Amino acid sequence: MAADFDRAAIGYDKTFTNTAIGRGQRQVVWKRLGRILARGHSKQSILELNCGTGEDAKYLGELGHEVLATDISTEMLAVTQGKCRALPNVTTQQLDLTTLPHLSQQFDLIFSNFGGLNCLDSNQLRRFANWSQSHLVDGGSLILVIMPRDTLIEQWYRRFKGDRQSLRLRQSQNPTQVNVDGQLVQTYFFNPDEVTEIFEGYEVKTLKATGYVPSYWSGHWLESVLLLFSRVFSILSIGGRYGDHYLVELVKSTDDVT
Ligand SMILES: C[S@@+](CC[C@H](N)C(=O)[O-])C[C@H]1O[C@@H](n2cnc3c(N)ncnc32)[C@H](O)[C@@H]1O
Numbered sequence: 001m002a003a004d005f006d007r008a009a010i011g012y013d014k015t016f017t018n019t020a021i022g023r024g025q026r027q028v029v030w031k032r033l034g035r036i037l038a039r040g041h042s043k044q045s046i047l048e049l050n051c052g053t054g055e056d057a058k059y060l061g062e063l064g065h066e067v068l069a070t071d072i073s074t075e076m077l078a079v080t081q082g083k084c085r086a087l088p089n090v091t092t093q094q095l096d097l098t099t100l101p102h103l104s105q106q107f108d109l110i111f112s113n114f115g116g117l118n119c120l121d122s123n124q125l126r127r128f129a130n131w132s133q134s135h136l137v138d139g140g141s142l143i144l145v146i147m148p149r150d151t152l153i154e155q156w157y158r159r160f161k162g163d164r165q166s167l168r169l170r171q172s173q174n175p176t177q178v179n180v181d182g183q184l185v186q187t188y189f190f191n192p193d194e195v196t197e198i199f200e201g202y203e204v205k206t207l208k209a210t211g212y213v214p215s216y217w218s219g220h221w222l223e224s225v226l227l228l229f230s231r232v233f234s235i236l237s238i239g240g241r242y243g244d245h246y247l248v249e250l251v252k253s254t255d256d257v258t
Contacts (some may be wrong), residue, residue: 004073004185005072005185006075006076007180007181010079012079016114020218021218030056036141045066045106046065047165048070049117050112050119051113052080053080054080057186058084059091061089072095078093097116110135111142120142125190133252134140141251142249144250145245145248146190148191154240157195176188177184201252203253206247206249211243212226236245241246
């Protein structure tokens with residue numbers, strides 16, 4: 001069955017990964033990942049969810065870690081396989097976050113970058129929280145990068161356009177239809193406090209915005225001005241809920257019995 005992001009696979013790196021906005025946000029994630037991985041041994045087992053075109057799988061594989069990169073989209077997985085061809089420590093598997101099959105392994109780190117979890121509603125996210133507990137080793141980390149409801153620049157833009165309907169929808173429990181390369185994708189937004197409530201069995205270690213500029217500003221004449229705002233917001237540590245995405249690092253407690 002075709003997945004929502006199949007059509008986007010071919011152009012995703014051009015429209016997001018290789019843009020200044022995409023690269024800047026991924027650097028923030030990699031910096032944090034680097035610190036977390038440095039705490040453990042040199043060859044950690046990593047489960048990557050919604051890996052997309054495999055930019056992170058390649059990065060983590062080149063660091064020498066064992067990566068199982070998963071996504072619902074066979075087209076996205078095909079791009080990942082191409083990018084990671086030279087890395088025998090990176091394997092791929094189709095995995096649907098809404099059905100969550102049991103995997104026979106526990107991982108040192110489970111990682112979901114750039115909004116894959118925004119394709120789940122709050123009940124599905126809750127099921128994922130339980131599932132991840134049983135697939136992480138004690139003391140293992142869950143790194144989630146999620147789109148919040150309150151993205152500041154999105155709010156300014158919608159208000160400027162007089163589009164209060166979109167703002168209301170983003171605050172509701174109903175999905176927003178986001179256009180991804182001509183395909184409407186049902187998208188749910190979660191502020192950090194909702195996520196930490198859902199993942200209450202975990203200790204929250206880090207919570208920060210990865211950047212403040214939504215990627216649809218790429219190539220716009222205002223992009224560099226907005227990126228300047230974003231840098232100032234980062235220096236001022238404006239809360240993750242106002243970011244385009246935020247990163248939350250959750251650690252499974254060592255005395256947890258599941
Ligand atoms: C915005 S892309 C993020 C890709 C990648 N993580 C990155 O860093 O660029 C969202 C990804 O989530 C995947 N996705 C959407 N719904 C999913 C589901 N139910 N199960 C697994 N993956 C899903 C899509 O196929 C897509 O590759």
